[in-house]
Amino acid sequence: MKYLCLVYVEEQTLHAMPRHERIALSDESMAYCGNLQKQGQLLASSPLHPVETATTVRVREGRTSTTDGPFAETKEQLGGFLMIDVRDLNDAIRIAAHFPAARYGSVEVRPMKEDGCA
Secondary structure (H helix, E strand, C coil): CEEEEEEEECHHHHHHCCHHHHHHHHHHHHHHHHHHHHCCCEEEEEECCCHHHCEEEEEECCEEEEEECCCCCCCCEEEEEEEEECCCHHHHHHHHHHCHHHHCCEEEEEECCCCCCC
């Protein structure tokens, strides 16, 4: 079954880390993703640019509007994702729990629908 693991971190926490710690975290994350890919469990992954580069699009009554920034005001921001294909939710949770950024933020695990577009 496919799951999307949404990685949330407080960008301010990452920016406060010494450079060598941020690099170590990134390297550890890349190695973890590499291992998942070798096992055939990782379908796609990507970090995201900082939250200030986000644009939210809404359509109301046929009119499109855009807003700078993310949709929701939250303490943690969406920092990246992993798309995985594993046996069940327990496997997805195990993978999310071992993702390095989970130590600094959270990883939301959601099953993906197999059909259609959002």
